[in-house]
Amino acid sequence: MDAQVDDTFGQQDVGGSASLDVNRLIAAFKRRLRLMIGVAAAVFLLVVLVTAQMTPKYTATAEVLLDPRKEAVAEMQSVVSQLPASTQAVDTEAQVIQSRSVAEKVVAKLKLDQDPEFNPDADTKPGLLDGLKAFAKSLAPKASIDANNSEIAQRKHEKVVDSVIKGLTVKRVGLTYLIDVSFTSKDSAKSAQIANAFADQYLLSQLDAKFDATQQANEWLNGRLADLRVQVEQAETAVGQYKIANNLMSSQGATLVEQEISNLDQQLATTRAEQAEADARLNTARRQLAQGSTGEDVGEALTSPVVQQLRRQRADVTQKVADLQGRYGDRHPEMLKAQRQLADIDAQIKQEISRIISNLSAQAEVARQRTASVAASVGQSRGNLASNNRDSVKLNELQRNADSVRLLYESLLNRFKETSAQQGLEQTDARVTSRARIPTKQSSPKVLINFAAGLILAMGAGIAAAVVAELLSSGLGTAEEIQDRLGLPALGSIPSLHTMIERDQNSKIKAVDYVIEKPLSSFTEAFRNLRASVLFSKVGQAVRVILITSSLPGEGKTTSSICLARTMASMGSRVVLLDCDLRQRSVNRMLGFEADVGLLEVLNGTATLAQALVHDKLSGAVVLPLAKGAYTPKDVFGSAAMQNLIKTLRAEFDIVLIDSAPVLPIADTRVLASLADVVVVLARWRKTPLKAIESTLRLLSPSAYVSGVALTQVDMKAQSRYGYGDPGYYYRSYQKYYGG
Structure with a gap:
C-alpha cells in the first residue's frame, strides 16, 4: 500500500496529463499565509534596518567626449595617430579611465592615502599594541625592518587604490562618443573633486603618452641620423675614390671618356665629310x-x-x-x-x-x-x-x-624636423564637456527604491517560504490527499473541539463528554460519519470488530475510540470498548474511574468478564479497561485467551472497539490487527509524517484489513479557509445547520 505522492501545489493527473488546479493552489497559499506574512515582514524589516544603517553616499559625474575632430595647427603626421571613431575605441578608452595607473595618479594628486574614507589607518591613533609592535621592530635588524616597512606600505597603497577604484563608475552613454565618469563618496564635495580628477588625469595621461612617444621618437631619430650621417659620408667617399682609381670621373652626367668619344665622333663625322668633299672636288x-x-x-x-x-x-x-x-x-x-x-x-x-x-x-x-x-x-x-x-x-x-x-x-x-616641431603641439583625443558638480541629493541608499525592492524581495521570500514549506510538508490535510497519496479511502475528518466551540460556550468541556451533551453538533456528526464509513468499508460483509490505531503517539486514538463508542451506543448499538494500550491506560483516565480488575485479569483467568466490564452510564457503552498495576510483559494478545475473548465479545455485542497502541513503536498492535475485521488508522491533521503512515500500512498489510485513514484534530476554521479537497472546506456553509 505504498503512497502515490503528487504535487501538493495543485498538480494532478487527469486523463494522463498534468493540469493546474487553481483552487488547490490558492488553498495552499492560504494555508501558509501566516508563514508568508511572517517571512515577508522579517525580510522587509531587515531591508529597512539595513537601509537605516547604510551611510549616505553621493555620486558626482563628469562627462568626457572622445572628439574625432582635431585642430590642424601644422599639417604634419603625428607620432601617435588619432583614435579611430569606433565602438571598440570608445569602450577601450572607458577602460583606460578606470585603469589602475590613472587611479594611482588621482590618489597621488589628491593625497587620498591620507583620507580615512579610503585609508582607515590614516585616522587611527597609536595605542599600546602599536607601541609594543614598534618596540619589537626596533629590536629587529634594520634591513629586515626596511624591507618589511616597504612591503607594508605597498600593500596599504594598493588597498587605497582598490578602495578608490571601487567608488568609480565609468560607462559609455548609449552609442555616442560620450563617457560618464562617476564617483561615489560619503562627502558630496569630495565625490565631485575625485570625478573631475579622474577626467583631468585621463586627459593628462593622453598628453603624457603623446609627449613621451614624441620624445622617444626624437631621441631615436637623432641617434639614427648620427649613424646614417656617417654611413652617407662613407658611401660617398667610397664612390669618389673608386671613380678616381678607375678614371671614371664625370661631368654633366657623363664620364670624361664618354664625353671624349662623343666629341671624337663629331670630329670624325666632320673630317669624313670634309674628306668626301675634297675627294669629290x-x-x-x-x-x-x-x-x-x-x-x-x-x-x-x-x-x-x-x-x-x-x-x-x-x-x-x-x-x-x-x-x-x-x-x-x-x-x-x-x-x-x-x-x-x-x-x-x-x-x-x-x-x-x-x-x-x-x-x-x-x-x-x-x-x-x-x-x-x-x-x-x-x-x-x-x-x-x-x-x-x-x-x-x-x-x-x-x-x-x-x-x-x-x-x-x-x-x-x-x-x-617634423617631430621636433610637434613638441608642445600635442592634442588630446578627448575633452571634458561637463565637469562634475557637487551633488545635492544622496545617491545611496535610495530609500524608496530600497523599500520597493525590499517589498518585492519580501513578497518573493514569503512565497518561496510557502512553497518550500508546502513542498517539505509531509502531513495529510484533505480526504483527496489520502486517496491520492495512500491509495486508501478517507474515512472522515474528526475536528479539534476547541476550533468549533464559540466564545460564549463552555470551552472546558471534554471531547468525550461533548458527543453526549451535544448530540446534534458537527463534532458528534463527524463520529457518526466515521461510524458509517467503517461499518460499510467491507462491501457485503458485516464489520463487528474494529481496531483503532495510529502511527505515532498523541494522534487522538483513545479520544476518538471513546467518542466513537459513545456515538454508536447512543445510536442503539451494543458497543464494548477494549483498552489494549498496556502502557498508557488512557481510557480509565479520560472516563474518570479506576478499575480493580480489567482486561489482563480476564485473560489471566483471575477475574470473569462480567467482573471486569464497566458500564458507561452517559451513553450505555461498555468498557473493558486495564486495571492499575496489572501490566505484564507476556504476549497476551497472541494467546488463545485473547482470541476466545474476542469471540465472546463478538457474540454478546454488536460492535467491538479496540483502542490499541501506536503501530510504529509497539508490536502488540500488529497482533491485535489480525483479530479485527477492519483496522482504522488515525492520522493527525497536517502533523503525522506521510512516511510514518506508509510504514504503518506496510507493517499492517500482511495480516490486517485496513479500511482507510481518518484525520484527527482537524482545525475546522483553518480547513474551511484553505482545506480545498476536503468536506471541511465547506464548514462555514453547513456550520449553522447543526443545532448544538
Missing part, C-alpha cells in the same frame, strides 16, 4: 681634264681670283689681237706681240689650273689623314670606354648604396 677636276677640258671649267678655277684676273687679261689681249688682225694682218709685229702675250696668259692660266688641281689633291690627302687620325682616336677611346663600363658595374653598386643611404638619411631628417 679632286675627282671632278681630274674627270673634267680627262675629258679634254682646259681646266678653266673646274670649280676651284672658276672661283680663283688669279684665274679670274688672268682671264680678264686674256680677254683684253684677245680683243687687242682681233683689232690688230683686222687692222694690220697676222704678220704685223704688234700682232705677233699681242699673240705672244695671249700665249703667255694661256700658259699662266694653265699653270694656275695645274696648281689648283695639285692643291685639291693635297687637301684630299690631308682630309684622309685627319679622318684616319680621328678614327684611331675614336677606337682608342671606345676601348677605354669598354674598360670603364666594366668598372662602372661596381661603381653603380657603390652609387646605389650611397643613394639609398642618402635617401633614408634625408627622409629621417625631414621626419626629425
Whole structure:
C-alpha cells in the first residue's frame, strides 16, 4: 500500500496529463499565509534596518567626449595617430579611465592615502599594541625592518587604490562618443573633486603618452641620423675614390671618356665629310681634264681670283689681237706681240689650273689623314670606354648604396624636423564637456527604491517560504490527499473541539463528554460519519470488530475510540470498548474511574468478564479497561485467551472497539490487527509524517484489513479557509445547520 505522492501545489493527473488546479493552489497559499506574512515582514524589516544603517553616499559625474575632430595647427603626421571613431575605441578608452595607473595618479594628486574614507589607518591613533609592535621592530635588524616597512606600505597603497577604484563608475552613454565618469563618496564635495580628477588625469595621461612617444621618437631619430650621417659620408667617399682609381670621373652626367668619344665622333663625322668633299672636288677636276677640258671649267678655277684676273687679261689681249688682225694682218709685229702675250696668259692660266688641281689633291690627302687620325682616336677611346663600363658595374653598386643611404638619411631628417616641431603641439583625443558638480541629493541608499525592492524581495521570500514549506510538508490535510497519496479511502475528518466551540460556550468541556451533551453538533456528526464509513468499508460483509490505531503517539486514538463508542451506543448499538494500550491506560483516565480488575485479569483467568466490564452510564457503552498495576510483559494478545475473548465479545455485542497502541513503536498492535475485521488508522491533521503512515500500512498489510485513514484534530476554521479537497472546506456553509 505504498503512497502515490503528487504535487501538493495543485498538480494532478487527469486523463494522463498534468493540469493546474487553481483552487488547490490558492488553498495552499492560504494555508501558509501566516508563514508568508511572517517571512515577508522579517525580510522587509531587515531591508529597512539595513537601509537605516547604510551611510549616505553621493555620486558626482563628469562627462568626457572622445572628439574625432582635431585642430590642424601644422599639417604634419603625428607620432601617435588619432583614435579611430569606433565602438571598440570608445569602450577601450572607458577602460583606460578606470585603469589602475590613472587611479594611482588621482590618489597621488589628491593625497587620498591620507583620507580615512579610503585609508582607515590614516585616522587611527597609536595605542599600546602599536607601541609594543614598534618596540619589537626596533629590536629587529634594520634591513629586515626596511624591507618589511616597504612591503607594508605597498600593500596599504594598493588597498587605497582598490578602495578608490571601487567608488568609480565609468560607462559609455548609449552609442555616442560620450563617457560618464562617476564617483561615489560619503562627502558630496569630495565625490565631485575625485570625478573631475579622474577626467583631468585621463586627459593628462593622453598628453603624457603623446609627449613621451614624441620624445622617444626624437631621441631615436637623432641617434639614427648620427649613424646614417656617417654611413652617407662613407658611401660617398667610397664612390669618389673608386671613380678616381678607375678614371671614371664625370661631368654633366657623363664620364670624361664618354664625353671624349662623343666629341671624337663629331670630329670624325666632320673630317669624313670634309674628306668626301675634297675627294669629290679632286675627282671632278681630274674627270673634267680627262675629258679634254682646259681646266678653266673646274670649280676651284672658276672661283680663283688669279684665274679670274688672268682671264680678264686674256680677254683684253684677245680683243687687242682681233683689232690688230683686222687692222694690220697676222704678220704685223704688234700682232705677233699681242699673240705672244695671249700665249703667255694661256700658259699662266694653265699653270694656275695645274696648281689648283695639285692643291685639291693635297687637301684630299690631308682630309684622309685627319679622318684616319680621328678614327684611331675614336677606337682608342671606345676601348677605354669598354674598360670603364666594366668598372662602372661596381661603381653603380657603390652609387646605389650611397643613394639609398642618402635617401633614408634625408627622409629621417625631414621626419626629425617634423617631430621636433610637434613638441608642445600635442592634442588630446578627448575633452571634458561637463565637469562634475557637487551633488545635492544622496545617491545611496535610495530609500524608496530600497523599500520597493525590499517589498518585492519580501513578497518573493514569503512565497518561496510557502512553497518550500508546502513542498517539505509531509502531513495529510484533505480526504483527496489520502486517496491520492495512500491509495486508501478517507474515512472522515474528526475536528479539534476547541476550533468549533464559540466564545460564549463552555470551552472546558471534554471531547468525550461533548458527543453526549451535544448530540446534534458537527463534532458528534463527524463520529457518526466515521461510524458509517467503517461499518460499510467491507462491501457485503458485516464489520463487528474494529481496531483503532495510529502511527505515532498523541494522534487522538483513545479520544476518538471513546467518542466513537459513545456515538454508536447512543445510536442503539451494543458497543464494548477494549483498552489494549498496556502502557498508557488512557481510557480509565479520560472516563474518570479506576478499575480493580480489567482486561489482563480476564485473560489471566483471575477475574470473569462480567467482573471486569464497566458500564458507561452517559451513553450505555461498555468498557473493558486495564486495571492499575496489572501490566505484564507476556504476549497476551497472541494467546488463545485473547482470541476466545474476542469471540465472546463478538457474540454478546454488536460492535467491538479496540483502542490499541501506536503501530510504529509497539508490536502488540500488529497482533491485535489480525483479530479485527477492519483496522482504522488515525492520522493527525497536517502533523503525522506521510512516511510514518506508509510504514504503518506496510507493517499492517500482511495480516490486517485496513479500511482507510481518518484525520484527527482537524482545525475546522483553518480547513474551511484553505482545506480545498476536503468536506471541511465547506464548514462555514453547513456550520449553522447543526443545532448544538
